[in-house]
Amino acid sequence: MTMTPNLTARSHAALEDPILQTALKNATGTFIEKRRVALVDTPDWETLRTRAREVKEHTINNLDYYLEQLASNVQKLGGKVYWARNDEDANRYVVELARSRNVESAVKAKSMATEEIELNHALEAAGVRPIETDLGEYIIQLAHEKPTHIIAPAIHKTRGQISDLFADKLAVERPNEVEEITAIARARLRNEFLTAGIGISGANFAIAETGTIVLVENEGNIRLTTQVPRIHVAVVGIEKVLPRFSDLAVFLQLLPRSGTGQKLTSYVSFLNGPRMDDGEHELHLILLDNGRTGILADEQMRESLYCIRCGACLNVCPVYQKIGGQAYGWIYPGPIGAIISPQLQGLQKARELPFASSLCGACRVACPVNINIPDLLLNLRAKVMEQQGGKFSERTAMHGFSLLGSRPRIFSAMGAIGRRVARMMGKNGKLRRINFPGLGSWLRYRDVAAPNESSFRAWWKEQDHNG
Amino acid sequence: MRVSLFITCLNDQVFPQVGIAMVKTLRRLGVEVDFNPAQTCCGQPAFNTGYRKDARALAEHFIDVFQNERADFIVAPSGSCTAMVRNYYQELFHGATDKSRLRAIEGVRTRLREFSEFIVDELKVEDVGASFDGRVTYHDACHLLRELNISEGPRRLIRAVRGIDYVEMEAPDTCCGFGGTFSVKYAEISNAILEEKIARINRSGAQYVVANDSSCLMQIAGGLSRAGSPVKTMHLAELLAHA
Numbered sequence: 001m002t003m004t005p006n007l008t009a010r011s012h013a014a015l016e017d018p019i020l021q022t023a024l025k026n027a028t029g030t031f032i033e034k035r036r037v038a039l040v041d042t043p044d045w046e047t048l049r050t051r052a053r054e055v056k057e058h059t060i061n062n063l064d065y066y067l068e069q070l071a072s073n074v075q076k077l078g079g080k081v082y083w084a085r086n087d088e089d090a091n092r093y094v095v096e097l098a099r100s101r102n103v104e105s106a107v108k109a110k111s112m113a114t115e116e117i118e119l120n121h122a123l124e125a126a127g128v129r130p131i132e133t134d135l136g137e138y139i140i141q142l143a144h145e146k147p148t149h150i151i152a153p154a155i156h157k158t159r160g161q162i163s164d165l166f167a168d169k170l171a172v173e174r175p176n177e178v179e180e181i182t183a184i185a186r187a188r189l190r191n192e193f194l195t196a197g198i199g200i201s202g203a204n205f206a207i208a209e210t211g212t213i214v215l216v217e218n219e220g221n222i223r224l225t226t227q228v229p230r231i232h233v234a235v236v237g238i239e240k241v242l243p244r245f246s247d248l249a250v251f252l253q254l255l256p257r258s259g260t261g262q263k264l265t266s267y268v269s270f271l272n273g274p275r276m277d278d279g280e281h282e283l284h285l286i287l288l289d290n291g292r293t294g295i296l297a298d299e300q301m302r303e304s305l306y307c308i309r310c311g312a313c314l315n316v317c318p319v320y321q322k323i324g325g326q327a328y329g330w331i332y333p334g335p336i337g338a339i340i341s342p343q344l345q346g347l348q349k350a351r352e353l354p355f356a357s358s359l360c361g362a363c364r365v366a367c368p369v370n371i372n373i374p375d376l377l378l379n380l381r382a383k384v385m386e387q388q389g390g391k392f393s394e395r396t397a398m399h400g401f402s403l404l405g406s407r408p409r410i411f412s413a414m415g416a417i418g419r420r421v422a423r424m425m426g427k428n429g430k431l432r433r434i435n436f437p438g439l440g441s442w443l444r445y446r447d448v449a450a451p452n453e454s455s456f457r458a459w460w461k462e463q464d465h466n467g
Numbered sequence: 468m469r470v471s472l473f474i475t476c477l478n479d480q481v482f483p484q485v486g487i488a489m490v491k492t493l494r495r496l497g498v499e500v501d502f503n504p505a506q507t508c509c510g511q512p513a514f515n516t517g518y519r520k521d522a523r524a525l526a527e528h529f530i531d532v533f534q535n536e537r538a539d540f541i542v543a544p545s546g547s548c549t550a551m552v553r554n555y556y557q558e559l560f561h562g563a564t565d566k567s568r569l570r571a572i573e574g575v576r577t578r579l580r581e582f583s584e585f586i587v588d589e590l591k592v593e594d595v596g597a598s599f600d601g602r603v604t605y606h607d608a609c610h611l612l613r614e615l616n617i618s619e620g621p622r623r624l625i626r627a628v629r630g631i632d633y634v635e636m637e638a639p640d641t642c643c644g645f646g647g648t649f650s651v652k653y654a655e656i657s658n659a660i661l662e663e664k665i666a667r668i669n670r671s672g673a674q675y676v677v678a679n680d681s682s683c684l685m686q687i688a689g690g691l692s693r694a695g696s697p698v699k700t701m702h703l704a705e706l707l708a709h710a
Binding site: 007008011012015318319321322323355356357358359360361362364365375378381382383384385386390394395398399401402403404405406408411412415418419430432439441442444445446447448449451452454455456457458459460461 | 474478479480481482483484486487490502504505506507508510512513514515516517518519520521522524525527528555558609610612613614641642644645646647648649650651652653654655656657658659660661663685686688689690692693
């Protein structure tokens with residue numbers, strides 16, 4: 001997928017797209033409202049959040065122990081476990097598996113991990129046809145696009161656009177109603193489920209003590225993906241492990257409420273090993289690192305790994321609400337994307353994202369595991385400046401301001417000069433559409449009242465003398 | 468009761484009327500007010516933009532100025548600057564070994580109060596003796612609300628003003644889009660967020676929008692002016708100083 005060069009350009013395109021703006025307003029508004037209603041009936045919400053954070057903190061701090069326990073229990077159940085260091089490694093394993101079993105097509109459940117490693121590309125290159133079976137992902141795949149939202153990938157598409165897309169790509173009569181669209185997708189996908197050699201999923205949770213892979217969904221496609229083909233491959237980020245089955249009592253309350261505002265999703269699958277112990281059916285669990293151990297090693301940033309990919313932070317984020325997911329440039333959008341993309345991809349690849357936030361903190365309040373996202377953004381900003389430095393003008397301004405800061409007399413003299421210049425540039429007491437050094441872009445969109453002649457400290461000195 | 472003002476650099480240099488109103492209000496409540504002109508900036512702009520060294524230099528100066536202030540409390544007309552000192556100085560000096568510096572930070576942090584917080588929680592006052600004729604709505608500044616958990620206090624202070632007509636806007640707790648250097652670096656996104664806020668302010672039917680942070684108010688006033696809205700911005704201190 002081609003990406004316009006930078007975040008400013010991508011967000012400009014998003015802001016100029018009226019269909020996207022309406023879609024974002026409707027989708028985030030609906031998600032926020034549904035979540036709000038779901039929380040009214042969950043009086044112990046804060047207790048659950050606190051508990052979830054404790055469990056995550058403990059698990060991530062002892063990740064090696066729980067991952068080995070998980071792997072050993074999956075193997076005892078008859079599954080195979082593969083430790084994938086990175087995307088290439090994971091893709092190679094799946095491709096080789098498909099080749100060795102003469103697989104022609106693979107059905108896929110919605111999975112951020114497989115988006116992250118671009119498994120579809122690897123499969124296509126190897127002559128294996130991947131078919132997304134989540135309706136939203138199916139639409140995205142037909143349109144050759146990237147998801148806009150972690151849990152609602154196609155919200156940026158209108159019904160009309162989807163109808164056109166189906167008519168164009170599937171050689172069917174243009175559907176008019178939502179029911180017709182879903183009926184077409186359903187008919188197509190049924191056939192794919194029955195003929196696919198492999199079913200590929202992610203996991204919402206993987207339970208160490210039992211080796212259980214847990215998946216939540218509403219469409220039933222994940223159950224079919226994991227149960228119909230002879231081989232099931234689960235690509236799972238290493239942070240998805242939970243110690244005990246009973247931990248689900250906390251997380252299965254938090255996830256659907258935070259994601260879709262549901263108390264429970266329509267389907268919750270608990271998968272213990274291959275579907276049948278007949279030598280025919282296979283389960284392959286791929287435990288994916290792909291940069292996660294780097295996050296684990298950084299104590300300041302470690303809590304990024306607590307994320308359960310619910311999408312709640314996206315919905316409440318004023319920036320996401322305006323620019324949508326694709327503008328973030330990679331598959332993880334919104335506040336959590338601004339945290340994990342730079343860490344998984346490398347700071348130099350994503351040095352814009354941590355700065356594209358007003359630090360309003362709505363994400364921290366919405367997060368079901370209490371991840372302090374603004375604090376992590378601040379840490380990343382500091383890392384970028386330390387490792388790469390800021391723009392010369394910004395660096396000079398910050399350093400100059402800091403120097404003035406310990407010299408109050410010069411500080412106030414400079415302030416007086418700045419105010420005088422601003423007053424001279426203003427018209428009718430307002431700074432309007434002018435190019436004030438360093439603030440040009442600010443004043444492009446807003447006016448500022450020309451400042452007073454006097455500072456507070458000058459007033460104080462005067463009233464002190466008079467008083 | 469004796470307080471030392473942490474006026475904040477923005478209010479000192481650009482919005483002195485906010486500081487003056489704060490002095491007036493506090494004196495009316497019988498508080499002895501002092502101001503140390505050696506103060507400058509708490510370091511938040513540098514800290515939030517990733518320049519920790521520059522932020523530390525400013526924070527050190529800040530602590531040097533305030534640690535010896537003979538005052539029961541240090542009071543600031545900004546939730547954001549208060550949150551910087553209270554919630555982020557520890558992180559800024561993480562790993563510092565100078566025990567006396569850390570003690571000084573602790574002493575300043577624990578005495579620092581945001582303006583409305585000081586009146587409601589320390590003076591235990593809601594009616595400050597102000598009166599104002601007009602329809603007013605309140606914007607929850609993000610750091611005041613989510614870093615300091617302050618939302619009810621300012622509303623109680625506003626409602627107690629004689630003659631006031633108070634209305635809530637829809638979603639008063641959503642960001643105005645300012646975010647410091649964010650509003651310069653990503654001015655277009657910042658403005659798109661602001662436009663939503665402006666629309667909600669206009670729909671509320673208020674004549675005035677009140678908040679406790681001059682930076683948010685600068686952003687909101689900038690948007691209102693550009694949209695040709697007749698709504699005026701006002702810092703809470705300015706409203707409470709009105710008699």
